[in-house]
Amino acid sequence: MxxxxxxxxxxxxxxxxxxxxxxxxxxxxxxxxxxxxxxxxxxxxxxxxxxxxxxxxxxxxxxxxxxxxxxxxxxxxxxxxxxxxxxxxxxxxxxxxxxxxxxxxxxxxxxxxxxxxxxxxxxxxxxxxxxxxxxxxxxxxxxxxxxxxxxxxxxxxxxxxxxxxxxxxxxxxxxxxxxxxxLSLPGSITADTGVDALSHAIEGYIANNSQPISDLLALKAIKLLVHHLPKVMDNPEDIKARSYVLYASLLAGMVIAQTGTILVHGMGYRITSDFGLPHGRANGLLLPWVCEFNLTERYDKFALLAESLGEEVKNLSKEEAAKKAIRGIQRLLRELGMPENLKDRKIKEETIREFAEEIMQDERKLANNPRRATLEDIIKIYKRALRGEIS
Ligand SMILES: [Fe+2]
Missing domain, CATH: 3.40.50.1970 (Rossmann fold)
Structure with a gap:
């Protein structure tokens, strides 16, 4: 073991x-x-x-x-x-x-x-x-x-x-x-911070520094968030659902305390500092694409993740089930009203390159990411998240 x-x-x-x-x-x-x-x-x-x-x-x-x-x-x-x-x-x-x-x-x-x-x-x-x-x-x-x-x-x-x-x-x-x-948190903050917790759990779960105990906590946190975050959005005063979301956030914090985060957090910081997006929302923009980039290195884990996200994976091959995790993440983000990209802001090519070059200096995030990313990989992920470009 x-x-x-x-x-x-x-x-x-x-x-x-x-x-x-x-x-x-x-x-x-x-x-x-x-x-x-x-x-x-x-x-x-x-x-x-x-x-x-x-x-x-x-x-x-x-x-x-x-x-x-x-x-x-x-x-x-x-x-x-x-x-x-x-x-x-x-x-x-x-x-x-x-x-x-x-x-x-x-x-x-x-x-x-x-x-x-x-x-x-x-x-x-x-x-x-x-x-x-x-x-x-x-x-x-x-x-x-x-x-x-x-x-x-x-x-x-x-x-x-x-x-x-x-x-x-x-x-x-x-x-x-x-x-x-x-209880009195406004909807937008509930969604943004909830997505931050989701991102912690998912990043920690697939990180190279993941480990058996943090994996247990991460999957539990993801299941609770999928189930209870939408409930809180529908009924902000639902103390039971609020409790589960806060508990999930606590578990996800325990996860990253052990594992650290990966490229989602690393790449999100500039989106927050340069475009003023709240931390969780910046992570939400990147999460599906960073996961998709890492898919090939973690088929088993993504297949389990898909199940935890409530996706139907019965009779599917491991690879097909793993792909469903991305769909599950996107579905939840949409349900929470997260933006899918920042297309309207017309973000320039040089800005994206500059962000990407900065990430290449962050050896810890690169090393913790399941799949080794090159400068061009990072640029591609940013382009998808920021400009909705699919190459
Ligand atoms: Fe965070």
Missing amino acids: QEFEFYLPTKIYFGEGVIKKAGQEARRFGQRALVVTGKSSAKKTGALQKVEISLKEAGVEMVLFEGVEPNPSLKTAESGAELAKEKRCQVVIGLGGGSPMDAAKAVAVLSTNPAPADQYLGRNRVKEPPLPIIEIPTTAGTGSEVTPYAVLTEIKKEGSRKKILTDHLIFPKVALVDPELT
Whole structure:
């Protein structure tokens, strides 16, 4: 059997109302907590007040760092860390979607390691243990509550780039995964973040770094998403379906914490930074085409994937069944209202080439992708996803 390693040092609480444990969990680490959150939604939905009350009851003082922007910059993380140091916070709580949760991780790092933040981008560059991190997701998709990744934006003269800080030291100590917090999410965010979770599960399942335990989690996550995401879109207040979607997102996060992602995520970052598409939607554009590119290397897995996506595969050959996985993915994306390409934007040949050249520098994503991609392969995939061109 395949040799593997599975490391997940995060204590997970899942269930309606578990946000109330914020205080008791924070108290284990100290008396002052920095709460990192976005612009306004945590306030509007009442999630922030719940955290505040819980901290107060446990005798923990709350220091608020709010206003984290989507795709948070290194500067934002540095400012958060300044505040944490000034107020001598002992624990960092990330409350919100992927952006505040990732920012919280970087803030925790910079609270114990000197600025500038860019020196910690990449893999295992953090020197001192960060402040303990507690994550409370309010969207169902990023899985950041159980991963050692923080995606941050580096702003330079030539443009903004999404960069990853990854280090086993930034695994959150605690994840409070509470479906009630996702009840008021608008449809578009539900769909975008849900597709991000789907992408995590599928990428992790076919990645070269996949392994037996993460495979189990990935297939379960995919089945739950296929079944429950459309239900949530039809009835946003269906707490049962919301719970399953959030659970699936958690499982998919556990998957990529072990496997990493492949070309879908690698190629999607520029679509987000240059065209402003939300992260999940950018992944959705690429997912069918990256899967199709990898089909020949993973017939067995794609055949199982097709089944998990609800496709009829009885009496089909392995190859035919595998092809159905692509159809299953496209069907689900369509059902969720994802765009099929960005044809209307008239994206130029040089832009696509530039994106593709950048990916060729990302050896980790290329190596984790089942089939080795050349520059021309990447260009082809981008052309399909962005311009709807089929060569
Ligand atoms: Fe993602």
